[in-house]
Amino acid sequence: MAYSSLIKMKWDSRYLSAVGNIRVLEKRIMGRPAMVRLLEARSEDEMCRVLGDYGYGEFLDDGSSIHDFESILSAHLRRSYELIEKMSAGRLIARISRRRYDFHNLKALLKADLLGEDPEPSLSTLGEIPVSRMKDVLSGKAKEISPELDVVVRDVKAYLENESSPQVVDLLVDKAYIDYISKMGSEIGIQFFDRLVSKQVDLTNIKTLMRIRKMESNRKLLVDALLPGGEIDNAVLLRLYDRSNEDILSALRRTSYASIANAGGGEWLHKGDISKLEHLSDNFILGYLGQARIVTSGPEPLLSYLMQKDKEIKILRIILVGKINSIPLDLIRERLTVFYG
Amino acid sequence: MQQQVSATRMELMNYKKRLVLAKRGHKLLKDKRDEMMRQFMILIQDYRDLRNKVEAALSGAFQGFIVARSGMANEFLEEALLTSKDKISMTVSKGNIMNIKIPKLSLEYKGDIIGYGFSETSGDLDYSLKLFADALPLMVRLSEKEKAIQLLAVDIEKTRRRVNALEHVMVPSLEDALHQIVLRLGEIERSALTRLMKVKDIVRKH
Numbered sequence: 001m002a003y004s005s006l007i008k009m010k011w012d013s014r015y016l017s018a019v020g021n022i023r024v025l026e027k028r029i030m031g032r033p034a035m036v037r038l039l040e041a042r043s044e045d046e047m048c049r050v051l052g053d054y055g056y057g058e059f060l061d062d063g064s065s066i067h068d069f070e071s072i073l074s075a076h077l078r079r080s081y082e083l084i085e086k087m088s089a090g091r092l093i094a095r096i097s098r099r100r101y102d103f104h105n106l107k108a109l110l111k112a113d114l115l116g117e118d119p120e121p122s123l124s125t126l127g128e129i130p131v132s133r134m135k136d137v138l139s140g141k142a143k144e145i146s147p148e149l150d151v152v153v154r155d156v157k158a159y160l161e162n163e164s165s166p167q168v169v170d171l172l173v174d175k176a177y178i179d180y181i182s183k184m185g186s187e188i189g190i191q192f193f194d195r196l197v198s199k200q201v202d203l204t205n206i207k208t209l210m211r212i213r214k215m216e217s218n219r220k221l222l223v224d225a226l227l228p229g230g231e232i233d234n235a236v237l238l239r240l241y242d243r244s245n246e247d248i249l250s251a252l253r254r255t256s257y258a259s260i261a262n263a264g265g266g267e268w269l270h271k272g273d274i275s276k277l278e279h280l281s282d283n284f285i286l287g288y289l290g291q292a293r294i295v296t297s298g299p300e301p302l303l304s305y306l307m308q309k310d311k312e313i314k315i316l317r318i319i320l321v322g323k324i325n326s327i328p329l330d331l332i333r334e335r336l337t338v339f340y341g
Numbered sequence: 342m343q344q345q346v347s348a349t350r351m352e353l354m355n356y357k358k359r360l361v362l363a364k365r366g367h368k369l370l371k372d373k374r375d376e377m378m379r380q381f382m383i384l385i386q387d388y389r390d391l392r393n394k395v396e397a398a399l400s401g402a403f404q405g406f407i408v409a410r411s412g413m414a415n416e417f418l419e420e421a422l423l424t425s426k427d428k429i430s431m432t433v434s435k436g437n438i439m440n441i442k443i444p445k446l447s448l449e450y451k452g453d454i455i456g457y458g459f460s461e462t463s464g465d466l467d468y469s470l471k472l473f474a475d476a477l478p479l480m481v482r483l484s485e486k487e488k489a490i491q492l493l494a495v496d497i498e499k500t501r502r503r504v505n506a507l508e509h510v511m512v513p514s515l516e517d518a519l520h521q522i523v524l525r526l527g528e529i530e531r532s533a534l535t536r537l538m539k540v541k542d543i544v545r546k547h
Binding site: 173 | 371385404407408411412413414415417421423424428456457458459460463464465470
C-alpha cells in the first residue's frame with residue numbers, strides 16, 4: 001500500500017504499553033506454517049498438541065476432545081477480549097468488538113420469541129450484556145438493556161406489529177449494529193476506525209448485492225438489506241442490481257475494491273461462487289488493518305489484533321470442521337490459499 | 342388327496358366348466374402378474390436412477406453445508422437457520438397402476454428459502470440451502486416411487502399366490518376330480534353293460 005494512501009493516526013500515550021504488549025501477542029498468532037501443521041496432523045492428539053503450542057492449551061484438558069472445538073475457540077476468543085479490555089486505557093475497543101455478540105444474542109432472542117423457538121443453541125457467550133437481562137426486557141420483567149439495544153427492541157417490535165417476517169429482524173438488528181459502531185467510531189474520534197467501518201459496510205453491501213442477485217430475490221430485499229454508512233452510495237448498488245454481472249464487476253473495478261473484483265470476480269461471474277470474494281474481502285480488511293503496524297501508541301493495533309484473532313479462529317474452524325467431517329485436504333488447502341495467498 | 346365327488350354326468354359338466362374357468366382365470370392372472378412385474382421393473386429402474394440423483398444431491402448439499410458451517414460460528418449458524426421465509430405445501434392425489442391406487446405428491450413453494458440477514462452469514466450457506474431445496478422435490482418423488490413400488494410389490498405377491506394356487510392346487514384338483522368322475526362313470530357304464538349282458542343271457546337260456 002502506498003504511503004500516501006495511509007490515513008493519519010493519532011498519537012495516544014494511554015496505549016503506549018498496550019501496543020508494546022500487542023506486538024508480543026501478535027507474534028503468537030497462528031500463521032500459515034502453524035495452520036499447515038494442523039491441517040496435516042494425523043490424529044486428534046496431534047491436532048490438540050498443535051493447538052496447545054499456540055495458546056489453546058489451557059482450554060484443552062485431559063478429557064477434552066477436538067470435537068469440542070467450538071467451546072475451545074470461544075474460550076480462547078473470550079480470553080483475547082478480556083486481555084484487550086485489561087490492556088486498553090478505556091474499554092471501548094473491546095466493547096465494540098464484543099457488542100457484536102450482544103446484537104447477535106438480541107437478534108436470536110427476538111426471532112425465537114417471534115416463532116416460539118428455543119433460542120439457547122443460537123446464543124453466544126462472548127457478549128458483554130447478560131442474556132438474562134435481555135430476556136427480562138423482552139418478557140416485560142425489566143425495562144432497559146442498554147440505550148443502543150433498547151432502540152433496536154423498540155424498532156423491531158414496532159415493525160412486527162404490522163408484519164412478521166423474521167428475516168427483517170436480522171436486517172434491522174444488523175443495521176442497528178452498524179449504526180452503533182459508526183457512532184462509537186465518531187466517539188473514539190479515530191479516522192482509521194471510521195474508514196474501517198465504511199469499508200466493512202461496502203464489502204458487506206457488495207456481497208449482499210451479489211448474493212441477492214444469485215438468489216434471484218426481489219429488489220425490495222436488497223433495499224432492506226443494504227447497510228448504511230459505506231463509501232459506495234446505496235443508490236449506486238441499487239442501480240447495479242438491474243445491470244448485468246459484468247457491469248457490476250466493471251463498476252467494482254473502478255472503486256477501491258478493484259483488487260477483490262479482479263481476483264475473485266471471475267469465480268462469481270462464471271461459477272456463481274461468492275466464497276472466494278468473501279475470503280478476499282476478509283483479507284482486504286486485514287490488509288487495511290495492517291496500517292496499524294505503524295502506530296506506536298493508539299487503539300488501532302488493539303483493534304487490528306482482535307481482528308487478526310477473529311481471522312485465526314475462522315481459519316481454525318475451517319480446518320477443524322473440515323478434518324472432523326473428512327472433507328478432502330485439498331479442498332481445505334484451497335480455502336487456506338485464499339487467506340494466505 | 343382323493344376328493345369326495347359324486348360321479349354324475351351333471352357333476353362332470355360342472356367340473357368341466359369349473360376347470361375351463363380356472364384355466365382362464367389362471368391365464369388372466371398370469372398375464373396380470375407379468376404386466377405388473379413389467380411395471381414393477383420400470384418403477385425399480387426409475388427408482389434406482391432417482392435414488393442415485395437424490396444421493397448425489399444430498400451428498401453435495403451436505404458437503405456444501407459443512408463448508409458453510411466451517412465458515413461460521415455455531416451460534417451464528419443456529420441463529421440464521423432459526424427461521425425460513427418459504428412455505429411449502431404438499432398435495433396428495435391418487436394415481437393408478439394396474440388398478441392399484443398409488444399416491445401422487447406435489448410440492449408448492451412460496452417465498453424464499455433464505456430467511457436470514459446477510460451481514461453475519463456467508464454465500465456458502467445460501468448455496469448449501471439452495472442445494473437442499475433442490476434435493477427436496479427429488480426426495481418427494483423418490484418417496485412417491487418407493488410407496489408405489491411397495492404397493493405394487495404387495496399386489497404382485499397377492500397375484501402370484503393366486504396364480505400359484507390356481508396352477509398348483511385348483512387346476513390339478515379339478516382335473517383330478519374330473520378324472521375320478523370319468524373313471525367312475527366308465528365303471529358304472531361297464532357294470533351296467535355287464536348286467537345287461539347277463540340279463541340277456543338269462544333271457545336267452547329260458
